Every structure is written in C-alpha cells, then in structure tokens.
Amino acid sequence: MLVLISPFSKSFDDIWLTYFVPTDLEKYIKPWVIVDIPLQSKIVTWIILDIIKETNIDHNKLKSIIWIKFKTPLLHDYQIKILKWIAKYYFVTIHSSASKFFPKNLKEKIEKQKFDLVSKKDLNYVFNYSKNLSPEQSIAYKEIIWTTKNTLFYWVTWSGKTEVYINLVKKYLELWKQSLVLVPEIILTNQIFERFQTIFWKDVIIINSSISEATKTKNWIDIYTNNAKIIIWTRSALFYPYTDLWLIIIDEEHDLSYKSETSPRIDAREVAVEISKYTDCKLILASWTPCIKNMYKAIKWEFEIVNLLKEFTK
Numbered sequence: 669m670l671v672l673i674s675p676f677s678k679s680f681d682d683i684w685l686t687y688f689v690p691t692d693l694e695k696y697i698k699p700w701v702i703v704d705i706p707l708q709s710k711i712v713t714w715i716i717l718d719i720i721k722e723t724n725i726d727h728n729k730l731k732s733i734i735w736i737k738f739k740t741p742l743l744h745d746y747q748i749k750i751l752k753w754i755a756k757y758y759f760v761t762i763h764s765s766a767s768k769f770f771p772k773n774l775k776e777k778i779e780k781q782k783f784d785l786v787s788k789k790d791l792n793y794v795f796n797y798s799k800n801l802s803p804e805q806s807i808a809y810k811e812i813i814w815t816t817k818n819t820l821f822y823w824v825t826w827s828g829k830t831e832v833y834i835n836l837v838k839k840y841l842e843l844w845k846q847s848l849v850l851v852p853e854i855i856l857t858n859q860i861f862e863r864f865q866t867i868f869w870k871d872v873i874i875i876n877s878s879i880s881e882a883t884k885t886k887n888w889i890d891i892y893t894n895n896a897k898i899i900i901w902t903r904s905a906l907f908y909p910y911t912d913l914w915l916i917i918i919d920e921e922h923d924l925s926y927k928s929e930t931s932p933r934i935d936a937r938e939v940a941v942e943i944s945k946y947t948d949c950k951l952i953l954a955s956w957t958p959c960i961k962n963m964y965k966a967i968k969w970e971f972e973i974v975n976l977l978k979e980f981t982k
C-alpha cells in the first residue's frame with residue numbers, strides 16, 4: 669500500500685510525499701490519519717492525504733511509515749469531500765482548503781502528543797420555553813419540516829422568525845441531533861446566543877474570533893464526539909467535524925460577511941449547500957432580502973420558498 673502524506677504542523681505547506689505502508693499497519697490506514705515518518709534525519713508527524721495504487725517512484729527508494737500516531741481520522745468522510753470540492757471550486761490547493769478545518773491549537777497538541785478525542789464533560793440541554801407559535805409561524809415551521817428540499821425562508825421584520833428557529837432546533841434536540849445556526853456578525857451572534865442560552869441553558873456553544881484557540885479546540889472535540897448539539901457561530905462553523913448534523917440555519921443569508929475576504933475566498937452559503945448534499949441535513953437560508961442567486965434557485969425550484977409575512981403580535 670502507498671499513501672500521499674503532507675505536513676501537519678502550524679501551517680499547511682503545499683507539499684506531499686509518497687510513503688510505503690508496512691503490512692501490519694495497513695488496516696489502520698485511512699485519509700486524514702496522523703502518522704510518524706522518517707524525514708531526513710528526523711522523525712516527524714505528518715498526515716495521510718490519500719491512498720494510491722501506483723507511483724512512478726522506484727519502490728526501493730521509498731521510505732516506510734513508522735507508526736500510526738492517531739488512528740481516528742481527523743475529518744469525517746463528508747468533510748473530505750467538502751475539502752476537495754473547495755479546492756476545485758475556488759481554485760486553491762488542498763492545503764489551503766484544509767487550513768479551514770482545524771484550530772491552530774489542535775494542530776499544536778497533535779504535534780506535542782497532547783491530543784485525545786475525549787470530551788471533558790457531558791453537555792446538557794433543557795428546553796425551558798412555554799411560548800406557542802402564532803398560526804403564521806406554525807405554518808412556516810411545518811412547511812420547513814415537511815419539505816425535502818433546501819429552504820429559502822423569506823420573512824419580514826417583527827414576524828418572529830427566531831421563534832421558528834427555536835422550535836426547529838428543539839425538534840432535532842429531542843431526536844438528539846446536532847443543529848448549527850450561522851449568523852453574519854459577532855453582535856448578532858451574541859443576541860441570538862443569549863436567547864438560545866436562556867431557552868436551552870448554558871451548554872449552547874458559541875464560537876467566534878473573541879474566544880481562545882484552546883477553547884476552539886475543546887469545542888472542536890465536543891462537536892466531533894457528538895457531545896455538542898446546539899452550535900451558534902459565524903461562517904467558519906461550517907468547517908467543524910459534525911458527526912450527526914441534521915439542521916443548518918443561515919440567518920440574514922444576504923449578508924456579505926458570509927463571503928470570506930481571504931484565501932480561500934469561500935462563500936459559506938455555497939459550502940452549506942454542498943454539506944447538505946453529503947449529509948442530507950436540512951438547510952434553511954433565511955432573509956428578508958434574499959440574495960439574487962438564491963432567489964433564482966428558488967424560482968427554478970431548486971429551493972423551497974417558505975414565507976413569514978405577518979408581523980407577530982402578542
């Protein structure tokens with residue numbers, strides 16, 4: 669067996685090498701497994717990018733992997749597909765795409781052999797809410813649940829769209845599934861987070877640029893192990909390793925902050941559509957002024973249109 673491997677360090681370099689896999693290690697070999705290899709006069713930690721059948725390199729000149737450092741792949745199968753899609757669609761290297769998927773602190777822990785996939789505590793969620801949906805909100809909620817398509821959720825100001833979000837998340841929490849709510853800006857993150865935390869209690873996860881790298885790694889582990897069920901975040905949340913994701917809500921989907929200004933210049937809405945293809949999760953793109961591209965898709969029946977056009981009155 670032959671594999672392509674690449675550095676797993678503080679930054680991904682645009683480089684990969686071919687190594688031979690000893691027979692006794694073959695059963696552990698999968699893409700995105702961490703291995704130790706000989707390189708020049710050192711033993712270094714690299715990551716398997718792919719398994720290959722053939723190479724033009726003389727087999728006698730190939731070095732062998734020494735050991736499997738971490739047997740669990742760091743990316744789920746759907747993430748590997750998304751990573752490759754990003755590289756192809758946005759014309760960037762695999763390494764540039766991969767850099768989106770890992771907190772810096774996580775890579776450093778793996779390098780120092782201080783990483784394990786164990787959540788430090790069980791997260792608890794309680795639905796503490798007695799407010800009923802209005803007739804219009806209830807209709808919108810049911811239409812979103814019933815449709816098999818991704819949804820373009822068109823709402824007007826003061827219509828109570830957050831109540832619909834809350835009840836959707838509640839439904840999937842009762843099934844013990846993961847839900848992700850994306851918001852465009854940190855200030856909106858805090859507003860929605862406070863609302864969700866009041867209703868579902870303190871273990872709702874929020875991740876933004878203000879939290880530490882160590883906390884990002886902790887949250888990464890909680891999401892990977894399916895310990896975290898409700899996540900509220902900005903666009904980079906899409907790259908975390910969801911194990912059982914059933915719902916993605918993109919609030920204010922028209923907002924320009926869903927497009928990255930640095931390479932790779934991804935559009936979170938496009939990435940979310942791809943994730944929904946590979947995971948079959950329900951995707952809701954919500955806005956009072958939908959972007960033209962998504963409105964066109966709705967007109968072409970690629971998205972289901974759900975309206976909430978009446979202001980909510982107590």
